[in-house]
Amino acid sequence: MAAGFDRGAIVRRASAFALAVALAGCATLERQGELPQAPAVPPAAPRTVGVDALTTAEHKKLVAQFGGEYRWPTAESYLNAILVKLAAASDVPTTPYRVTILNTPVVNAFALPSGNLYISRGLLALANDSAEVAAVMAHEIGHVTARHAAARAEREKQAAVIASAATVIQSRQKGEEVENNQRLSFASFSRSQEIEADRIGVNVIARAGFDPYGAARFLTSLGRSTALRAELLGQKRPDKPDILATHPATPERIAQATQTARQIGAPGIGSTDRAGYLAAIDGMNFGEDPADGIVRGRRFLQPRLRFAFTAPESFVLDNTPRALLGRAPGGVEAVRVDSVPDSSGGPLDAYLASGWLDGLLRSSIQTGEVNGMPAAFGTARAGEWNFRVAVVRKDGDIYRLLFAARAMDEATLGKFDQSIQSFRRLTEEEATKVRPLKLQIAKAGLTDNVESLGRRMAVVDRPLDVFLLLNGLSHGAALKYGEAYKIVVDQ
Numbered sequence: 001m002a003a004g005f006d007r008g009a010i011v012r013r014a015s016a017f018a019l020a021v022a023l024a025g026c027a028t029l030e031r032q033g034e035l036p037q038a039p040a041v042p043p044a045a046p047r048t049v050g051v052d053a054l055t056t057a058e059h060k061k062l063v064a065q066f067g068g069e070y071r072w073p074t075a076e077s078y079l080n081a082i083l084v085k086l087a088a089a090s091d092v093p094t095t096p097y098r099v100t101i102l103n104t105p106v107v108n109a110f111a112l113p114s115g116n117l118y119i120s121r122g123l124l125a126l127a128n129d130s131a132e133v134a135a136v137m138a139h140e141i142g143h144v145t146a147r148h149a150a151a152r153a154e155r156e157k158q159a160a161v162i163a164s165a166a167t168v169i170q171s172r173q174k175g176e177e178v179e180n181n182q183r184l185s186f187a188s189f190s191r192s193q194e195i196e197a198d199r200i201g202v203n204v205i206a207r208a209g210f211d212p213y214g215a216a217r218f219l220t221s222l223g224r225s226t227a228l229r230a231e232l233l234g235q236k237r238p239d240k241p242d243i244l245a246t247h248p249a250t251p252e253r254i255a256q257a258t259q260t261a262r263q264i265g266a267p268g269i270g271s272t273d274r275a276g277y278l279a280a281i282d283g284m285n286f287g288e289d290p291a292d293g294i295v296r297g298r299r300f301l302q303p304r305l306r307f308a309f310t311a312p313e314s315f316v317l318d319n320t321p322r323a324l325l326g327r328a329p330g331g332v333e334a335v336r337v338d339s340v341p342d343s344s345g346g347p348l349d350a351y352l353a354s355g356w357l358d359g360l361l362r363s364s365i366q367t368g369e370v371n372g373m374p375a376a377f378g379t380a381r382a383g384e385w386n387f388r389v390a391v392v393r394k395d396g397d398i399y400r401l402l403f404a405a406r407a408m409d410e411a412t413l414g415k416f417d418q419s420i421q422s423f424r425r426l427t428e429e430e431a432t433k434v435r436p437l438k439l440q441i442a443k444a445g446l447t448d449n450v451e452s453l454g455r456r457m458a459v460v461d462r463p464l465d466v467f468l469l470l471n472g473l474s475h476g477a478a479l480k481y482g483e484a485y486k487i488v489v490d491q
Contacts, residue, residue, distance in 0.1 A: 059116065063100060067289060070103035070121050078280035079119070082134050082210075089207035090138075091145045091200070099137065105287050107225055111140035124281050125439055125486070126221050128472045129272040131214025134205045135257075139215070142200030146193070195256050202260040211270035212261035216254050217472065223250035224469050232461055233316055234329045278441045278484050285436040286488050287459075288319055294434060295319050297460035300337070303431035307394065309401075310422035311335055312415045316461070333405045333412070335419070339397045348376035348391050351398060357389060358382065371424040377417075379408070388416040392423055399423065440489045444479040453479070458490035 063069050079099045087097050097115040102108065105122040117140050119133070127133040198215060206212040261267075288294045293302035298311040300319065309324070311317055315335065317326040323338035344351070349365050359382035366377050370392050380387035386408035390401045401423060403416040426434075437458055444453065450473060454464035468474065470486045479485065 063102065063118075066102040066108070066118065066120070067104035067292070068102075070101040070285070072101060072121075072281070072284050074280045074282075075101060075124060075284065078130075078277065079133070079137070082130060082208075083117070083137060085208040085210075086134060086138050086141055086204055089204050090141050091204075095144065097141065103285075103289055107222060109136050109140055111144050113144055115144060117141070121284055121286075124284065125286055125470060126225055127218055127277070128221070128486075129211075129214065129274040130277045131205060131211035131270060131272045132218040132221075133277065134208065134210045135201055135215035135218055138201035138204040138208075139197045140201075141204060142197035143193070145200065146196060194253065198253055198257050199260050202257055203264070206261075206264045206270060209271055211268075211272050212264045213258070213267055214270075214272065215257040216261060219250055219254045219257060221469065221472055223254070226250070228462070228465060228469055233318055234327055234331060275484060278486065281439055281486075282441040284439045286439045287437045290434045290436055293319055293324070294436070300324055301426065301430075301434050303426060303434040305339075305395075305397075306426045306431055307399070308422070308424055308426050308430075309337060310419060312419045332407075333403070335404070335416075336402045337399065337423075339399045342393055342396050342398045348374055348393060348398070352376045352378050352389070352391050357387075357402075359387070360389070370421060373423075373425075375420075377420070388413060388420075390420045390423075394425070435490070437488050437490055440487050441484045442487050444481055444483050444485060446481055448479055448481075450475070450477055450479060453485055453487055456487050456489070458488050 076099075079101070083097050083099055087093055087095065095115045097117060099117045099119060101124065102118050102120040104120045105125075106120055107122045107126055108120040109118060109123055111117045117137055119136065123136065124133065127136070202212050202215050205214060290301075291304050293300055293304075295317045298313070298315055298317065300309045300311070300317055302308070311326045312328070312333070312335075314328050315326045315333070316328075317324060319325075323336050326335040327333065347367075349367050352365055353360065353362055357380055359380040361379050361381065364377075364379040368375055368377065370390065374393045375390055377388075377390050380389060384406050386405050388403040388405075388408070392399045392401070401420055403419070405412050405416075442453065442456070450468060451464065454467040457463035457467050459466050467485075467487065468477070470488075
């Protein structure tokens with residue numbers, strides 16, 4: 001799920017209350033939204049349309065949905081060398097595998113039955129050695145060799161048919177109930193398949209000569225990453241999985257992966273090649289791609305579309321594919337910024353009242369400007385939520401700024417209006433200065449500790465915690481003199 005600013009995203013007649021709920025709960029979680037899976041099918045089962053090898057055009061379309069392909073020759077060569085070893089050690093060594101790095105900071109990986117593997121650069125930044133990244137790749141190979149995708153497609157097709165029949169015979173509500181019940185049963189299969197893929201992966205990396213405990217280490221980092229992201233977004237810790245989640249809870253996977261590794265041997269066996277792996281990712285982009293816009297604390301900069309925006313104090317921003325989202329601690333206030341094409345070129349007050357936002361108080365509509373750009377303003381209310389909305393015309397698009405609050409007093413309204421007025425054009429010079437953050441491999445000096453290297457991190461929120469996460473360290477951990485560590489720099 002690549003982050004970005006979709007200039008064409010439209011929220012059609014979203015109720016103000018529903019929008020408030022969406023604003024208050026915005027987040028992008030690792031591998032969330034994947035359809036439930038089902039038990040493996042025999043290798044001889046008929047292939048299902050949609051799970052065969054993709055054509056070049058379809059591959060490009062798929063990659064584009066996840067931020068495009070990220071080219072980093074040293075990392076690509078390193079991953080391909082690992083892939084050769086994993087393929088030879090897999091249950092189906094004749095499958096032709098290929099790995100693509102996705103240009104997204106979200107920690108993600110998946111595979112197609114064709115043997116195409118996809119790993120995000122966010123995942124590469126989180127991994128700390130060859131065994132950890134090999135474990136991820138072997139896990140995805142496990143899905144391929146067990147034909148999980150084909151089984152998933154067949155069971156989802158069955159669920160849709162059953163739900164459709166129930167809809168026709170009884171009612172739409174009953175049909176949705178049947179489909180949800182089917183999904184509940186499929187979710188348990190999904191958990192089983194994930195555990196199975198973990199087991200296959202651990203055994204494959206061990207046979208390929210890698211440390212089998214790499215899987216448990218990476219899953220530990222993944223759990224920490226998910227928890228830190230939730231904390232930064234002001235959400236509850238995701239310790240308890242959704243019943244419809246497609247992956248089992250991370251602690252369960254860690255325990256299972258560790259148990260499988262222990263059956264192979266004691267800790268310390270197999271290769272990790274930490275130094276070689278870190279050298280391969282040294283200099284890679286970290287975080288968001290400037291083409292999609294970047295978040296720097298409360299500021300959002302979009303050099304491609306040439307605008308900047310600053311959220312109110314204490315807000316945490318999240319740049320998603322459809323919109324820029326933000327929320328205050330506790331979820332009592334939120335903001336959404338998106339855009340639609342200015343197809344009519346008509347008055348902005350007429351557009352604001354055109355019905356795309358329910359609950360709008362038409363008497364509140366006013367026209368004006370935001371930093372020299374035509375604008376219209378209004379308020380809306382639904383249930384316990386109050387809204388302040390502004391629409392701004394810029395370069396053939398209408399930018400929509402929606403603020404939500406449970407209590408809209410004068411101070412809150414003033415705070416939102418101040419944030420609206422922060423929306424401005426970026427100059428060409430400012431746009432050219434917006435550059436991605438970079439991963440840099442630094443060696444610890446004699447006097448270095450986690451705090452000193454944490455201070456070198458060019459991240460705004462919780463830099464020490466991000467440093468510890470990226471390096472698999474805990475608070476109070478001692479650094480080793482001369483050892484290589486990942487830091488994030490702005491250069």
